[in-house]
Amino acid sequence: xxxxxxxxxxxxxxxxxxxxxxxxxxxxxxxxxxxxxxxxxxxxxxxxxxxxxxxxxxxxxxxxxxxxxxxxxxxxxxxxxxxxxxxxxxxxxxxxxxxxxxxxxxxxxxxxxxxxxxxxxxxxxxxxxxxxxxxxxxxxxxxxxxxxxxxxxxxxxxxxxxxxxxxxxxxxxxxxxxxxxxxxxxxxxxxxxxxxxxxxxxxxxxxxxxxxxxxxxxxxxxxxxxxxxxxxxxxxxxxxxxxxxxxxxxxxxxxxxxxxxxxxxxxxxxxxxxxxxxxxxxx
Amino acid sequence: xxxxxxxxxxxxxxxxxxxxxxxxxxxxxxxxxxxxxxxxxxxxxxxxxxxxxxxxxxxxxxxxxxxxxxxxxxxxxxxxxxxxxxxxxxxxxxxxxxxxxxxxxxxxxxxxxxxxxxxxxxxxxxxxxxxxxxxxxxxxxxxxxxxxxxxxxxxxxxxxxxxxxxxxxxxxxxxxxxxxxxxxxxxxxxxxxxxxxxxxxxxxxxxxxxxxxxxxxxxxxxxxxxxxxxxxxxxxxxxxxxxxxxxxxxxxxxxxxxxxxxxxxxxxxxxxxxxxxxxxxxxxxxxxxxxxxxxxxxxxxxxxxx
Numbered sequence: 001x002x003x004x005x006x007x008x009x010x011x012x013x014x015x016x017x018x019x020x021x022x023x024x025x026x027x028x029x030x031x032x033x034x035x036x037x038x039x040x041x042x043x044x045x046x047x048x049x050x051x052x053x054x055x056x057x058x059x060x061x062x063x064x065x066x067x068x069x070x071x072x073x074x075x076x077x078x079x080x081x082x083x084x085x086x087x088x089x090x091x092x093x094x095x096x097x098x099x100x101x102x103x104x105x106x107x108x109x110x111x112x113x114x115x116x117x118x119x120x121x122x123x124x125x126x127x128x129x130x131x132x133x134x135x136x137x138x139x140x141x142x143x144x145x146x147x148x149x150x151x152x153x154x155x156x157x158x159x160x161x162x163x164x165x166x167x168x169x170x171x172x173x174x175x176x177x178x179x180x181x182x183x184x185x186x187x188x189x190x191x192x193x194x195x196x197x198x199x200x201x202x203x204x205x206x207x208x209x210x211x212x213x214x215x216x217x218x219x220x221x222x223x224x225x226x227x228x229x230x231x232x233x234x235x236x237x238x239x240x241x242x243x244x245x246x247x248x249x250x251x252x253x254x255x256x257x258x259x260x261x262x263x264x265x266x267x268x269x270x271x272x273x274x275x276x277x278x279x280x281x282x283x
Numbered sequence: 284x285x286x287x288x289x290x291x292x293x294x295x296x297x298x299x300x301x302x303x304x305x306x307x308x309x310x311x312x313x314x315x316x317x318x319x320x321x322x323x324x325x326x327x328x329x330x331x332x333x334x335x336x337x338x339x340x341x342x343x344x345x346x347x348x349x350x351x352x353x354x355x356x357x358x359x360x361x362x363x364x365x366x367x368x369x370x371x372x373x374x375x376x377x378x379x380x381x382x383x384x385x386x387x388x389x390x391x392x393x394x395x396x397x398x399x400x401x402x403x404x405x406x407x408x409x410x411x412x413x414x415x416x417x418x419x420x421x422x423x424x425x426x427x428x429x430x431x432x433x434x435x436x437x438x439x440x441x442x443x444x445x446x447x448x449x450x451x452x453x454x455x456x457x458x459x460x461x462x463x464x465x466x467x468x469x470x471x472x473x474x475x476x477x478x479x480x481x482x483x484x485x486x487x488x489x490x491x492x493x494x495x496x497x498x499x500x501x502x503x504x505x506x507x508x509x510x511x512x513x514x515x516x517x518x519x520x521x522x523x524x525x526x527x528x529x530x531x532x533x534x535x536x537x538x539x540x541x542x543x544x545x546x547x548x549x550x551x552x553x554x555x556x557x558x559x560x561x562x563x564x565x566x567x568x569x570x571x572x573x574x575x576x577x578x579x580x581x582x583x584x585x586x587x588x589x
Contacts, residue, residue, distance in 0.1 A: 015493070016394055023389050027404045030462060032430055033419045034407070040422070052436070053428040095314045102311025106304055118315065121323055123514070125522050125570060127543055127563040131333065131550050132326035135340065155318025186307045215412040217525045222551060233414040237529050240418060247422075254415040261410045269403075272410075276466050277473040279511075 034258075041065070041252040048248060064252035071249060072235065074256075081231040084149050084220075085213045091153035092160055092209035093202060099156045100164025101190050105176065115165070122158040126218075134222060148223040149213070160205045163278055167201035168194065204275040207268060214261065232257050334560035344557065351561035361562070363537045364545040367453065371520045371541070372573075375457040380513055383464040384505070387471035388497045393480075402472070406465035416463070417529040421446065424455050431458075446531050449538040456526060456539065460516075467512045474508035475501060510581045514574055521570050542566060 040048055041064050043057040068074050102108075103115050137148045175197075176189050195202075220234040230238065236253055239245060265272055309316075334351055336344035355361050386405065390398050408416065423430045424445035432442030443451040478501065486496045502509075524543040527533055533540035533548075546566070550559035 012394075016392075019389055019392060019395055020398075023386070023395075023398065023401055026386060027401045030408060031404050033423050033462070036422060036430055037415075037419055049428070051427045053430070053433040095318075098311050099315045102308050102315075106308030106311060107301070108305035108308035111308065114312070117319070121319070123518055123570070123574065124323070124327075125518065125563070125566055127522065127546055128330050128567050129323060129326035131556050131560050131563065132329040133322065134550070135329075135333075135556065136326070138340065152318065152322050154314065155322060156315040161315065186304075186311075190311075211410070217412075217414050218547075233412050236414045236418065240414075240421075240529060250418055254418055257412050257415050258410070261412070262407070265407070265410055272406075273469055276469045279470070 037251055037254055037258070041248070041255045043248065043251075045248050048251075064248040065256075067246070067249045068252045068256060071246075072239070072253075074253075076228070077230050077232045077235045080146075080229055081214065081233075084146055084216075084231060085210055087146075087150040088153040088213045089206050089209045091150065091155075092157060092205055095154050095156045096160035096164050096205055097195065097198065097202065098190070099161050100168055101194065103161065104165045104168035105171075105194070106186070118158050118161055122162070130218075130222065137223065143223055144225040144229070146224075146229065149216070149219050153209070157209075159279065160208070163205060163208075163275060164198075164201055166278060167198060171197065200271070200274065203268065203271045204278075207264070207271050208275045210264070211261070330560045330563055333557050334564045336557040338557040338560075339554050340556055347557070351558050352565070354558070355561055355565070360537060360540060360545060364540045364542050367538065367540060368520060368523075368542040370453055371456070371460075371523070372517055375453075375460055376513060376516045376520060378457055379460045379464050379516060380467070380509065382461050383467040383512070384471055384502065384509065386464075387468045387475060388501050390468070391472060391475040391501075392493070402468070405468050408462050409465040413525045414529060416459070417526055420455075420459050420462075420526075421530055446539075447535055449535050452531060452535065452538045459526065467516075470508055470512060471505060474505050478504050506581055510577060514577060517573060517577075518570060521566055 039056055042060045042062070043054070044059055044061050044063070047054050047057045047059065103111060103118070133148070134143070137143045142148050142151075171194065176193055179189050179193060180186075215233065216231075217233045217237065220229075220231045221237070224230060224234060227238075232253070236250060236257070239250055239253075333344055335346060335348060337347050337350075338344035389395070390402060390405075411419070424432075426432060426442065426444040426447065429442075429445070431445070435442040445451050445455040482500050482504075483496055486500060491499070520541075522543050523541050524547060527539045527541050527544045528547070531539040533544055542562070543566075546559050546562045549555045549562065
């Protein structure tokens with residue numbers, strides 16, 4: 001009897017060990033490209049192109065980073081990216097909180113049907129609107145400016161509206177009822193009562209909006225045109241499409257582009273995960 | 284409103300308050316309404332019109348009926364792009380989904396400790412700007428000194444040329460798709476946490492092992508989550524652009540010419556706006572049909588479960 005139990009225990013332990021091993025292997029496979037990126041950014045080109053693959057640089061060099069800051073107008077690209085990012089965050093926070101409030105806490109005829117339209121636009125492929133928007137922006141002379149990448153952000157985003165609404169619906173009615181009876185107008189209720197307690201969802205929206213514009217490639221590619229307005233992503237892709245791409249520089253640039261996002265993630269992990277899980281809840 | 288005139292005074296004030304509320308509500312939602320009309324509805328409409336036109340940006344659109352649609356189905360590259368995209372939907376999406384589910388079920392094993400750092404690692408690739416991810420994967424897939432072939436070399440396999448091989452370029456993209464499935468893992472994990480532990484306990488008593496529990500409890504109860512993730516993935520595949528644009532430009536010999544890449548080329552390299560719009564509309568219709576069918580399939584399963 002005793003031997004049997006310990007045999008069972010051994011088997012369970014073995015199984016758990018195996019499970020752990022499989023997951024560990026996956027985790028390694030997921031992290032290895034980053035290892036390559038980081039070490040690669042310190043490699044000289046002879047190390048980088050060495051066959052067979054060199055795990056570590058034979059000679060550490062900071063030259064690649066120096067090149068990023070001197071050889072290309074890095075700070076201009078960074079500034080351009082940040083202009084788009086910041087305006088989108090501001091636009092997303094203002095518009096989606098207002099819109100979400102309108103859907104969550106005020107009753108008006110047809111509200112739920114209209115909300116279904118909001119949800120439906122989430123699965124609309126952007127290609128369907130991209131070409132007419134390009135033509136429209138060309139006509140109003142917005143192509144070659146930041147405007148096509150900023151202005152729409154002030155008119156709500158289906159997914160953010162959904163997030164805001166989900167959160168605001170959950171706030172008990174009593175909180176606003178007394179203020180309403182006292183005759184406070186709706187905007188004051190929104191601004192002074194609801195917004196202060198909505199910080200978690202606002203943080204989630206802000207972060208996701210940041211991520212969207214920081215990562216965006218197609219938008220800048222189609223609408224920006226001139227080299228003066230390039231974002232980091234667009235600049236990186238242009239450098240890559242050179243006949244002889246400067247790969248050392250590109251890897252260092254890659255590290256510089258990933259790093260801020262990683263730091264942000266480790267500081268604000270909770271809000272990142274929140275946004276994603278909330279999207280799944282709807283199902 | 285007309286019917287409610289009986290309780291005169293109270294109803295009157297009630298409806299006035301309600302009318303006020305309705306007005307305020309619409310005011311709050313106004314930005315979305317404007318945005319929807321200008322940035323969504325109008326473009327959808329004009330896209331449909333352009334798809335029936337010969338339109339090269341310069342000059343006015345010229346109405347040509349269904350010619351764009353007819354020409355598309357005679358277009359060899361378009362057919363190839365459809366096939367490539369179908370490959371990704373029929374093979375890439377299921378493979379990625381299965382991997383993500385398997386990983387989340389393993390991660391969710393309560394007896395397994397010290398896995399929280401793994402969740403972080405699985406999630407991190409989704410944070411990488413797409414362009415940087417592409418630059419990385421060009422290297423990961425490098426034939427001579429890439430990570431994948433280096434590892435294959437360790438176990439004595441000579442790896443293929445991946446991105447430069449017509450046969451292996453698409454599987455390379457599937458690997459990359461798996462690499463960025465961290466979002467899905469997070470969602471599956473949230474779904475798994477909603478499943479009552481009592482179910483697993485009961486199965487344990489009945490002698491069901493981990494695999495049986497996963498197949499008979501976890502997967503069926505995850506169905507709505509799986510549906511959501513698969514729909515998201517499929518829409519993603521239709522819209523797949525940055526990766527092939529940067530990594531292969533559609534090559535070798537159009538093996539990675541995916542739907543959106545060809546659409547982009549038609550619109551912004553050849554300025555065939557009408558032709559590209561027709562492509563966008565076919566995509567919209569096909570994507571909708573696939574989504575509807577998937578909802579039907581998954582719902583059917585639900586009623587079967589009782």
